[in-house]
Amino acid sequence: MFPLIDENKHVAQLLLNSGTCPRCIFRFCGVDLHAPYKLPSQELLSDMQKYLKTEKDELVLEVPNPPSKKIRLQELENGIDNLSQNGEDRLCVTDDGSIASRNSNLSVCNVCLGILQEFCEKEFIKKHAAWLLVKQEMGKQSLLLGRNDIVQLKEAYKWITHPLFSEELGVPVDGKSLFEVSVVFAHPETVEDCHFLNKVCPDCFKPAKNKQSVFTRMAVMKALNKIKEEDFLKQFPCLPNSPKTVCTVLEIECAHGAVFVAGRYNKYSRNLPQTPWIIDGERKLESSVEELISDHLLTVFKAESFNFSSSGREDVDVRTLGNGRPFAVELVNPHRVHFTSQEIKELQQKINESSDKIQVRDLQLVTREAIGHMKEGEEGKTKTYSALIWTNSAILKEDIEFLNNMKDLKIDQKTPLRVLHRRPLAVRTRVIHTMETHYLDEHHFRLHLKTQAGTYIKEFVHGDFGRTKPNIGSLMNITADILELDVESVDVDWPPALDD
Secondary structure, eight states: OOSOOGGGHHHHHHHHHTTOOHHHHHHHTTOOOHHHHHSOHHHHHHHHHHHHTTSOOEEEEOOSSSOOEEEEOOOOOSSHHHHOSSSOEEEEEOTTSOEEEEEOOTTSOTTTTTTTTTOOOOOHHHHHHHHHHHHHHHHHTTOOOOGGGSOOHHHHHHHHHHHHHHHHHTSOOOTTOSEEEEEEEEOTTHHHHHHHHHHHOGGGOOOOTTOSOSOOHHHHHHHHHHSOHHHHHHHSOSSOOOOSSOOEEEEEEEEEOOEEEEEEEEEOOSSOOSSOOEETTEESSSOOHHHHHHHHHHHHHTOSEEEEEESSOOOTTOEEEEEEEEEEEEEESOSOOOOOHHHHHHHHHHHHHHOSSEEEEEEEEEOHHHHHHHHTTGGGSEEEEEEEEEESSOOOGGGTGGGGGOOSEEEEEEOOGGGTTTSOOOEEEEEEEEEEEEEEETTEEEEEEEEETTOOHHHHHHOTTTTEESOHHHHHTSOEEEEEEEEEEEOOOOSOOOOO
């Protein structure tokens, strides 16, 4: 049974006679059954012609000038050769309303540029023009058509090629696999078709140093979303003309989807940044937490690159103790993805033996979705710190004991001067939940704090020239400064703790 319904026969006839291939007609008519797409192109064309010749449709083709004309489309007879003896005729409307033919190449689809005839990939300008016409014709028949109703070209490609890959490789093909084959196409006539968009929406096309053309995918899509339908129809033929040549394959790339590794790290050095410390192109310190962990993962997973993230960050001179800070590493295009739990344990041990500056625990493979738990409600979480504090005036034990009784102290912090170059100026309210003091001598004491995540501890101690209020100095009515700071716990219950 042919997959089109009678209500779509009008649109299908119009598309076919304008040079649209049967598979694209299926897409625009919302056919989401896989089987019809898999049939050979010539068989599809023959079936389409037989289906459409069962009745004659009278169409009204609307053009801005001259006014609308009512015409009768020729029936398609017995395959492509009877429609065009030399493969170069195409139907058009003459001034007297009769049907004539004009020079065109029917072998290349005017929507997919031959991709669904020989290749598979999306072509934006052509599809947009066809979609507008189909939308108009559907509207005449009181049928609603949205962009989401159209079967995407890449989906049709998958339906057609997945069984072929499976047969050729002798392995089952899983549409949800993380292994991807990317095919890049080029078409010499496409850029010319985009020039009218540049005239109508010049702000969408900005020259870039690393781009050969301003007509990038994102720029074209931005312009298509911005341009009004009536303006598009004035500037571009609808349906689009059949191209003279088929597109070509530039490259075929195989890649594996990213793999994610998570864990918690301890940092024992006061001379180690979390990420590479590079200022004005010059590296300031030889390594970082990120590199000490990720370089090992990059090698073992044989990945192209990585992205490191964590639940907050500590300054270069701050240690992270206790159960450590949660982190996650995205490994891009790994060439090895299957590991046993024992192999992951051995990898963790290798990282820990490579440096005395850091240690890793609870190393494990996680999903992309699971990483969201690390960032969920981050400012609502708590962190515990230990700070060694110096005072300019001599103090007694009794002078600091009042801090022990302060609970849920609210402070206002302007963006610290030391990070103002990379963070916007703002005033943030944070909470110091508890404080506990340990007297050392007349100029030193240790302060243990449990605070809302995102609190700047150094500024809470010395005040940052009055930018944090209140602060330890203002509370004690002295000048205070911080000599050492340690993160004792990051209260994020992720990733799950593993048995040793």
